[in-house]
Amino acid sequence: MEGSPADIVLFAPLAPILGVILFWFIQLLFIESEKFLLDKIRPNHETLCRFTNFLGILFQSICHALGFTITKSGISDFYISVNYGRVAPKKEKKGIFEWIANAFLFVGPFFIPAFLLLICLIFSPVKFEIITPPQLLELKYTFAGQIMTFGTSLHSFAESFFGFLLNIDLFHPGHLGFLLLLIFLGMGIRPSYVGEQKHEKVDMLYDLRNIWSLISHKPLYVVILFFLAYMFFYVSLIFDKILGVNNDWYIAFFILLGWLSIISIASIIIANAILYLIKITDKLEGIWKFIPYITMPLSYLIIRLIFFNILIDYKLFLSLFGMVLCTVIVTYLLLYFKTNKFKTKRVIKKSKKKSKGETDER
Amino acid sequence: MKDDELLKDEKVERVLSPHPLSFMRFQSLGIYLVVWGIVFGWIVNMSEWGAAFSGSENFIWALLLWGIGLLLAGVVASLITVRWSIFILYAAIFGSGAGLVFWLGLQDSIGLFAPIYTIFLSIGAFVTIEAYRRSHKYVITNQRITFKGGILVKNERTLRYDKISDLNAKQGIIGQIFGFGTITPISQAGFGLGSDKAEATGGVMLGEKKAKIFGMIGGGKEIQNPMARSYYELHGVHPYKKVKKLVEQLVQGNVITPYQKEQVTFQKEQVDIQKQMRDLLKMQSDSKEGEEPESEENKEKKGS
Numbered sequence: 001m002e003g004s005p006a007d008i009v010l011f012a013p014l015a016p017i018l019g020v021i022l023f024w025f026i027q028l029l030f031i032e033s034e035k036f037l038l039d040k041i042r043p044n045h046e047t048l049c050r051f052t053n054f055l056g057i058l059f060q061s062i063c064h065a066l067g068f069t070i071t072k073s074g075i076s077d078f079y080i081s082v083n084y085g086r087v088a089p090k091k092e093k094k095g096i097f098e099w100i101a102n103a104f105l106f107v108g109p110f111f112i113p114a115f116l117l118l119i120c121l122i123f124s125p126v127k128f129e130i131i132t133p134p135q136l137l138e139l140k141y142t143f144a145g146q147i148m149t150f151g152t153s154l155h156s157f158a159e160s161f162f163g164f165l166l167n168i169d170l171f172h173p174g175h176l177g178f179l180l181l182l183i184f185l186g187m188g189i190r191p192s193y194v195g196e197q198k199h200e201k202v203d204m205l206y207d208l209r210n211i212w213s214l215i216s217h218k219p220l221y222v223v224i225l226f227f228l229a230y231m232f233f234y235v236s237l238i239f240d241k242i243l244g245v246n247n248d249w250y251i252a253f254f255i256l257l258g259w260l261s262i263i264s265i266a267s268i269i270i271a272n273a274i275l276y277l278i279k280i281t282d283k284l285e286g287i288w289k290f291i292p293y294i295t296m297p298l299s300y301l302i303i304r305l306i307f308f309n310i311l312i313d314y315k316l317f318l319s320l321f322g323m324v325l326c327t328v329i330v331t332y333l334l335l336y337f338k339t340n341k342f343k344t345k346r347v348i349k350k351s352k353k354k355s356k357g358e359t360d361e362r
Numbered sequence: 363m364k365d366d367e368l369l370k371d372e373k374v375e376r377v378l379s380p381h382p383l384s385f386m387r388f389q390s391l392g393i394y395l396v397v398w399g400i401v402f403g404w405i406v407n408m409s410e411w412g413a414a415f416s417g418s419e420n421f422i423w424a425l426l427l428w429g430i431g432l433l434l435a436g437v438v439a440s441l442i443t444v445r446w447s448i449f450i451l452y453a454a455i456f457g458s459g460a461g462l463v464f465w466l467g468l469q470d471s472i473g474l475f476a477p478i479y480t481i482f483l484s485i486g487a488f489v490t491i492e493a494y495r496r497s498h499k500y501v502i503t504n505q506r507i508t509f510k511g512g513i514l515v516k517n518e519r520t521l522r523y524d525k526i527s528d529l530n531a532k533q534g535i536i537g538q539i540f541g542f543g544t545i546t547p548i549s550q551a552g553f554g555l556g557s558d559k560a561e562a563t564g565g566v567m568l569g570e571k572k573a574k575i576f577g578m579i580g581g582g583k584e585i586q587n588p589m590a591r592s593y594y595e596l597h598g599v600h601p602y603k604k605v606k607k608l609v610e611q612l613v614q615g616n617v618i619t620p621y622q623k624e625q626v627t628f629q630k631e632q633v634d635i636q637k638q639m640r641d642l643l644k645m646q647s648d649s650k651e652g653e654e655p656e657s658e659e660n661k662e663k664k665g666s
Contacts, residue, residue: 082538
């Protein structure tokens with residue numbers, strides 16, 4: 001067995017945990033930017049904000065309910081509204097059970113919606129290949145080996161997942177449905193939501209404070225969790241060595257969490273792009289603000305029709321890329337001609353004088 | 363509301379109509395038709411399974427697929443809403459579509475006909491629902507609420523605030539997102555209340571050939587709920603919170619509260635006391651006036 005005993009016994013189990021924490025932080029950062037955009041568009045798009053709130057509360061409530069179900073507390077009350085969600089247990093359980101249920105509430109929204117999407121992806125008719133770690137490389141039970149396995153598996157998954165996203169066929173109902181689910185998921189992944197009215201600062205630090213208080217409140221439970229993770233690693237290692245197989249179940253579990261993080265990050269990026277488009281088009285007035293939204297499907301349709309009889313590779317990707325490019329160009333052209341964006345002060349003054357002169361003549 | 367329809371001192375506070383999404387339970391039937399039309403068109407014409415449904419020899423499979431998609435949705439929707447009319451509607455769509463396919467000889471082009479027919483019908487459904495929605499008009503005045511609705515038959519209900527005994531308000535998830543909701547005023551006569559009835563029956567038949575035992579057991583439950591036709595309630599009004607507050611204020615302003623009742627009784631008593639005092643004073647002054655001439659006569663008598 002490669003690696004020093006200290007490396008195998010102490011550090012190797014930590015590797016995938018650190019990897020997951022890293023991805024989770026990236027997720028938190030993207031969530032923060034989404035909250036910022038939602039806050040910006042709130043005055044003009046109250047309905048959309050209410051919808052995203054509802055999605056956030058729905059995911060939170062489902063996770064909380066799942067926590068109560070797993071701890072066998074049962075559910076006596078399940079209530080969701082646009083501003084508020086309430087899940088009450090049938091049996092009030094204290095100690096570790098309460099802690100697990102709360103952990104599901106705070107951490108669950110990061111992973112559980114993405115897990116549902118992963119299930120959709122695997123069982124849908126969409127062609128999507130998942131590669132497991134043993135298929136990629138020989139497993140090594142050291143810190144470096146575990147990190148490499150984790151990273152390689154995530155890289156292969158990200159390649160496959162983003163490859164699918166970039167070649168999505170918007171004329172395929174399955175693909176279109178998946179994209180819509182992805183967008184909804186991206187808009188809903190928030191451990192804490194922006195309420196109907198902003199009463200307090202609910203940001204990344206607020207989320208972290210919540211999780212930290214959960215940890216600091218009962219540090220023993222965290223130690224138990226780490227102990228269980230280490231035990232899981234040793235059992236997995238011994239099992240593999242005895243049977244002479246290459247299925248590291250320990251790393252597989254954390255790789256799954258990493259995949260979920262990648263799905264979540266991708267969905268939040270797409271949701272952010274949509275929110276950014278909404279924010280930009282708010283600067284346009286009248287009918288002009290709808291032009292980018294009309295350009296999007298229209299350009300896709302035209303490009304697909306152009307490629308209908310032309311046999312080339314990557315036509316799905318090119319259609320998607322063409323659609324995004326057309327929308328971006330049209331939006332920025334509109335911003336340039338219809339607003340004062342991208343103009344120098346001199347040009348603005350000149351255009352003001354010109355319009356004033358026209359009105360005086362009249 | 364026209365001026366000649368207004369009562370004396372009546373002032374219109376708000377004229378409302380249902381929100382475009384407030385009839386979503388009907389609109390969802392049309393949305394399903396559009397979605398199924400597109401999915402069916404994709405399966406038959408563009409998917410990898412398209413070969414199994416193309417050609418005149420396979421048209422029956424395509425027809426079956428189309429029908430199953432409609433009827434299955436009809437059964438599910440009927441079971442959820444406990445309304446068999448949805449299943450009957452979808453069955454009628456399937457039946458009429460299948461009839462047209464055979465009558466017009468469109469067996470070869472069912473992949474094109476069925477999606478167009480489904481989407482065309484859904485457009486018809488959307489137009490009808492929109493016309494129905496637009497027929498609704500709720501006028502809130504300072505004295506009463508007038509409800510109007512109906513495309514061919516015009517229904518109208520007028521409710522005075524002092525006749526409202528209870529207000530029921532309801533807001534679904536779509537309503538919460540878009541800011542609309544339904545307010546059902548329940549009158550003292552019970553108008554605005556309906557009942558949900560659930561029944562379960564079971565039967566068993568035993569025995570062979572001649573000797574048969576037949577038993578049946580059943581049960582029913584009826585629950586009274588606030589419900590009314592959409593033209594007899596403030597259905598899907600926007601902005602919900604403001605309208606609710608306005609109606610509540612108007613009801614409050616027109617219905618006498620226990621404190622106000624006490625005050626009225628007290629004032630009545632005060633008025634009665636004042637009346638009695640006035641009568642007494644009048645009687646006293648009358649008696650004084652009657653006494654005074656007598657005393658003068660007496661004086662004269664005394665003087666003579």
